[in-house]
Amino acid sequence: MKKLHRRSFLKGGLAGGAAIAAVGTSKHAEAAGSFGGYPDSMGVLVDLTKCVGCRTCEAACNKEQGLPAPDKSFDDPSVFEEKREGGLPRRTTEKAYTVVQKYDVPGREHPLFRKVQCNHCNEPACLTSCFVNAYKKTPEGAVMYDPTVCVGCRTCMIACPFYIPAYSYSSAINPVVKKCIMCYDTRLKFGKPPACVEACPQEVMTFGKRKDLLKLAHQRISEKPEAYVDHVYGENEVGGTAWMYLSDVPFDKIGYDTHLGDQPIISYVKEFLAIVPMVLTIWPALFTGFHLLSNRKDALKNEDNKS
Amino acid sequence: MNSLKSQGFAPVVSHRKKDGSEWTVKEKLMLGLSPKEYMAVQLRNPFNWVLWAIYAVGLPILVGRFIFGLGWVTHSSYDYPWGLFLGWGLFVMVPLSASGFMMGTTVELFGRKDFKSIERLGLLNGLLGYLFAVMFLQVDLGQPWRLIYPMFVSLGPAAVLFLVAWHVATYLSCQVAELVPAFAEWMDFPKAKQFIKKIVLGLTVAGIILSTLHQGALGALFTYAPGKVHPLWYSSSFQWFQFFVSAVFAGLSMLIVVSTLTKWFMRWRCDETYLNNLSKLTLGLAKGASLALITYLVIKIIGIAHDNDWQYLASGWGAWFMFEMVVGVILPLIIYTMAVRNSNASLARFGAFLAVFGLALNRLNTALITFNWQLYQEIPHWREVVIVVTVYATYIVVYRAVLARMPILYTWKENK
Amino acid sequence: MGGRKKTLMGMAALMLLTAPAGAQSWAADGPGTVELGSLANHYSAVTFDHAMHVGVAANCAECHHHTTGLAPTDPNCVRCHEAGAQARSVACKDCHSDKRFSAEDLEKTGGNPQLYHKGKPGLKGAYHQKCLGCHTTMGGPTGCQDCHTRNDQGDAFFHSGKYAPAPKASGGHGGGH
Numbered sequence: 073m074k075k076l077h078r079r080s081f082l083k084g085g086l087a088g089g090a091a092i093a094a095v096g097t098s099k100h101a102e103a104a105g106s107f108g109g110y111p112d113s114m115g116v117l118v119d120l121t122k123c124v125g126c127r128t129c130e131a132a133c134n135k136e137q138g139l140p141a142p143d144k145s146f147d148d149p150s151v152f153e154e155k156r157e158g159g160l161p162r163r164t165t166e167k168a169y170t171v172v173q174k175y176d177v178p179g180r181e182h183p184l185f186r187k188v189q190c191n192h193c194n195e196p197a198c199l200t201s202c203f204v205n206a207y208k209k210t211p212e213g214a215v216m217y218d219p220t221v222c223v224g225c226r227t228c229m230i231a232c233p234f235y236i237p238a239y240s241y242s243s244a245i246n247p248v249v250k251k252c253i254m255c256y257d258t259r260l261k262f263g264k265p266p267a268c269v270e271a272c273p274q275e276v277m278t279f280g281k282r283k284d285l286l287k288l289a290h291q292r293i294s295e296k297p298e299a300y301v302d303h304v305y306g307e308n309e310v311g312g313t314a315w316m317y318l319s320d321v322p323f324d325k326i327g328y329d330t331h332l333g334d335q336p337i338i339s340y341v342k343e344f345l346a347i348v349p350m351v352l353t354i355w356p357a358l359f360t361g362f363h364l365l366s367n368r369k370d371a372l373k374n375e376d377n378k379s
Numbered sequence: 380m381n382s383l384k385s386q387g388f389a390p391v392v393s394h395r396k397k398d399g400s401e402w403t404v405k406e407k408l409m410l411g412l413s414p415k416e417y418m419a420v421q422l423r424n425p426f427n428w429v430l431w432a433i434y435a436v437g438l439p440i441l442v443g444r445f446i447f448g449l450g451w452v453t454h455s456s457y458d459y460p461w462g463l464f465l466g467w468g469l470f471v472m473v474p475l476s477a478s479g480f481m482m483g484t485t486v487e488l489f490g491r492k493d494f495k496s497i498e499r500l501g502l503l504n505g506l507l508g509y510l511f512a513v514m515f516l517q518v519d520l521g522q523p524w525r526l527i528y529p530m531f532v533s534l535g536p537a538a539v540l541f542l543v544a545w546h547v548a549t550y551l552s553c554q555v556a557e558l559v560p561a562f563a564e565w566m567d568f569p570k571a572k573q574f575i576k577k578i579v580l581g582l583t584v585a586g587i588i589l590s591t592l593h594q595g596a597l598g599a600l601f602t603y604a605p606g607k608v609h610p611l612w613y614s615s616s617f618q619w620f621q622f623f624v625s626a627v628f629a630g631l632s633m634l635i636v637v638s639t640l641t642k643w644f645m646r647w648r649c650d651e652t653y654l655n656n657l658s659k660l661t662l663g664l665a666k667g668a669s670l671a672l673i674t675y676l677v678i679k680i681i682g683i684a685h686d687n688d689w690q691y692l693a694s695g696w697g698a699w700f701m702f703e704m705v706v707g708v709i710l711p712l713i714i715y716t717m718a719v720r721n722s723n724a725s726l727a728r729f730g731a732f733l734a735v736f737g738l739a740l741n742r743l744n745t746a747l748i749t750f751n752w753q754l755y756q757e758i759p760h761w762r763e764v765v766i767v768v769t770v771y772a773t774y775i776v777v778y779r780a781v782l783a784r785m786p787i788l789y790t791w792k793e794n795k
Numbered sequence: 796m797g798g799r800k801k802t803l804m805g806m807a808a809l810m811l812l813t814a815p816a817g818a819q820s821w822a823a824d825g826p827g828t829v830e831l832g833s834l835a836n837h838y839s840a841v842t843f844d845h846a847m848h849v850g851v852a853a854n855c856a857e858c859h860h861h862t863t864g865l866a867p868t869d870p871n872c873v874r875c876h877e878a879g880a881q882a883r884s885v886a887c888k889d890c891h892s893d894k895r896f897s898a899e900d901l902e903k904t905g906g907n908p909q910l911y912h913k914g915k916p917g918l919k920g921a922y923h924q925k926c927l928g929c930h931t932t933m934g935g936p937t938g939c940q941d942c943h944t945r946n947d948q949g950d951a952f953f954h955s956g957k958y959a960p961a962p963k964a965s966g967g968h969g970g971g972h
Binding site for chain 3: 126128144145272281
Binding site for chain 1: 445446447448449450453455456457458460461484488489490519520521522523525526528529532533534535537538539540541542543544580584587588591592595596598599600601602603604605606607615616618619754755756757
C-alpha cells in the first residue's frame with residue numbers, strides 16, 4: 073500500500089468504478105412509479121354465488137391449453153375432498169391451470185365453490201420479480217409467460233401472493249412455469265373470452281372490460297345487498313386484478329387472503345430499490361475518503377521523506 | 380500431516396527445494412511429497428473416509444438430479460419453490476462469505492496491516508463461499524444452462540434477483556482478482572501479482588459496494604413475499620439492512636471459525652507469523668463482529684417496532700424468534716464482549732461458533748421455516764439433504780486443497 | 796368447443812323453435828314440450844316439459860320475467876316492469892344471447908352507458924341459472940345428466956366414461972404438493 077501513488081490509486085478507482093458502472097447505471101429506472109393497469113384491458117367477474125361446482129371450466133381449460141389427461145374424470149366430485157399438505161384444499165398445478173375448491177360454510181345451505189386460477193394482476197408480482205423479463209402484461213389484460221427465456225429460479229412463485237404459478241419439476245430437460253394465461257394465444261387476442269368462461273353453464277363468470285365489470289359488480293351488490301358481501305375482491309387487492317370476485321360469504325372464510333393490502337407487491341420492494349443508486353454513487357467517494365483519511369499519516373510521512 | 384511435520388517434514392514455502400532445485404508444478408500439487416507418501420497421507424486421514432462415504436451416496440444422487448429432474452430429489456413443492464439448495468446454499472453460504480470484503484476493507488482500505496496475516500484466509504473464504512453458492516444455485520435452477528440469460532439474453536433489470544445475479548458475478552471476478560497474488564506467488568507469475576497490486580484499491584471499493592448491495596438484495600428478495608414470511612422475520616423497510624449487517628458479523632465470525640479449524644487441523648501448513656498473531660487477530664475480529672451484532676440487534680428491534688409486530692412475540696413463533704435472537708445474537712454478543720475484555724481468544728472462538736449458528740438459523744428461518752407460516756411446514760426430501768451435504772463436502776475439499784498448497788496460511792518466500 | 800358444429804345445431808334448433816306447430820304440441824296457453832337444443836354440444840338436447848312446469852310454477856313470470864305481461868317476481872325488476880311490459884316473443888333466446896361475450900355482444904353491453912341490463916346472462920347461463928336455481932329450492936333434479944344426457948364428445952371432454960383415466964394404484968405425490 074505504501075507504493076500506492078495517486079495515479080495508480082486513480083487507475084484502481086477507475087477500474088472498480090467501471091466494473092460497477094457496467095452493472096449499476098439506470099438499473100432501477102423501470103421500477104419507479106406505479107401502474108394502474110391498461111385502460112381498456114379485459115377482465116372476468118366471478119360470481120361465486122352462482123357456481124355449482126360442475127368443473128366444466130376445468131375440463132375446458134384442460135382441452136384448450138392441451139394439458140395432460142387428469143388423474144380423475146372432470147365430473148368426479150371426489151376431488152373436492154382431496155387435501156394437499158397441511159390439510160389445504162387443492163391448488164393449481166403443472167397439469168391444471170384452474171381448479172375448483174369446495175367450502176362447507178357453516179350456516180350456508182349449500183357448499184360454496186370457488187374457482188382458482190391466475191388473477192392476472194394489474195401490476196403482477198411475478199412480472200416485477202422476474203430477472204429475465206419472462207413475464208408480460210398484455211394490453212388485453214393477460215399476464216403472459218415466456219418459457220424460452222426462463223432460467224427456473226422460481227422467484228415468481230415466491231412472489232405470487234395468490235400461490236398460482238406451478239412448475240414442471242418432473243421435466244429434467246425443459247422444466248417451466250405453468251400457469252393460466254387467460255387463453256391469450258388462442259382466444260383473448262381475438263377478443264374472445266377464455267375457454268373456462270365460455271364453457272361455464274351457469275355463467276358464473278362475466279367477461280368484459282375491467283372497468284365495465286367493476287360497475288357491474290357494484291351494481292349487483294347494490295341491487296341485491298342481502299345476497300352479497302359488500303366487497304369486490306380484486307378491485308384493489310395488490311393493486312387490482314383482472315379477475316374479480318363476488319361472494320355471499322366473507323372472503324376470509326373461503327380461503328381468500330384478505331390481508332394482502334391494496335399496494336402492488338413491488339411497492340414493498342421499492343425501499344430497497346431506492347437505496348441501490350445511493351450506494352452506487354455515495355459508497356465509492358465515501359470509502360476512498362475513509363482510505364485517504366486513515367492513511368493520512370503514512371502519506372504525510374512519505375511527503376516528508378521526499379522533501 | 381500434522382504428525383508428518385512433527386517428524387521433520389517441511390512443506391513447500393518457496394520455489395526452491397532445500398537442495399536449491401526448483402519444485403515442479405506436479406510436486407507442488409503433491410505438497411512436496413512423493414506420490415506414494417501422498418497417497419498414504421490421504422488414506423490415513425479419517426476425515427477422508429467420511430468424505431468418500433458422502434460421495435458414495437451423494438454423487439449418484441447428484442447425477443440423478445440432472446437426469447431425472449428436480450422432481451426426483453425434492454418434494455416438487457409449488458408452495459415452497461425454494462428449498463434447502465437455496466435456503467442453505469445461497470442464503471446461508473453468501474453471508475458467511477462476507478469475510479472477503481470485510482478483510483479487504485480492513486487491510487487495504489483502512490490500512491490495518493496488522494490483519495495482513497489473516498487477510499488472505501478471509502479473501503479465500505469469501506471466494507469459495509460465493510463459488511459454491513453459485514454451485515448450489517446451479518443445482519437448484521430448473522435450467523442451469525441458462526445461467527447467463529439475465530446477463531446477455533433477456534434482461535429484467537427492475538428485479539432484485541437481477542441485481543443479485545450481476546453483483547455476485549462481478550464480485551466473484553473481483554474476488555478471483557484479489558486472490559491472484561496468492562496464486563501468482565505459488566505459480567511464479569510475478570507480473571500478475573504486480574498488476575493486481577495496482578488496482579487493489581479499486582477492487583476493494585468495488586467489493587464493498589457490490590457486497591452491500593447483494594447481501595442486502597438477498598434480504599430484499601423476501602420483501603416480494605410480505606404475507607408469506609412471518610412478520611417477525613420480515614421488514615419491508617429494513618430487511619436489506621438486517622441481511623447486510625448480519626452478513627458483517629457472520630463473515631467475521633466465520634473467519635474466526637475457519638481460522639480455528641486451520642489452527643486445529645492444518646497446523647502443519649500455518650507459519651509462525653500466522654499462528655503467533657492468530658489470538659490477537661481473533662480478538663480483533665471479535666471486536667468488529669460484536670459491533671455488527673449490537674447494530675443488528677438494534678435494527679431488529681426497530682424493525683419490530685416499525686411494523687408494530689410486538690403481539691407476535693407472545694406466540695409460539697415469538698418463542699422461536701426469541702430463541703434465535705438469544706442464542707444466535709445476544710449470547711455471542713455477550714461472549715464476544717467478555718472475550719475482548721479479558722483477552723480470551725478461546726472464548727471468542729466459542730462465540731464465533733454461536734454467531735455462525737445464529738446466522739444460519741436466521742436465514743433458514745426466513746427462507747424455509749417461517750416461510751408460509753400460515754400454511755404448513757415443508758420438510759425437505761432426503762435426497763435434497765444428501766445433495767446439500769455432498770456439495771458442501773466438495774466445498775470443504777476444495778477449501779482444504781487450496782489451503783494446503785497456496786500461500787494463504789503462510790507467507791511465500793521469494794528467494795529468487 | 797366445435798364452433799361450426801354448434802352453429803349448425805343452433806340453426807336446427809332455431810328452425811324447431813320458430814316452426815309454428817310442427818314439433819311442438821301446444822297446451823292451453825303455451826307449448827306442451829320444447830326441444831332445447833340450440834347450444835347442444837357435449838350434451839344432447841333437452842326435451843323440456845313446458846306443460847308440467849306451467850303446473851308447478853306459481854305464474855309465468857317465475858321464468859319469463861315480465862314478457863308475458865305479468866308483474867315480475869323479483870322486486871328489483873318491479874321497479875321498472877310493474878306493468879308487465881309484454882313482449883312480442885317470450886322465447887328465452889330472443890332476449891338471452893346465444894353468442895354471449897362475442898365481439899358484438901360485448902359491444903352491445905359494454906359500449907352502451909344507457910343500458911341497464913349489462914349483466915344479462917347469455918342463453919346458456921339463463922337456462923342453467925333459472926332451471927338449477929329453481930330445482931335447488933324446489934327439490935328438482937340438479938345433476939347434469941338428470942336433464943340432458945352427455946354424448947360421446949362430452950365424455951371425451953370430461954375424460955369420463957370410456958375416456959376415464961386409469962385409476963392409479965396410489966395417490967402418489969402427483970405434483971399437488
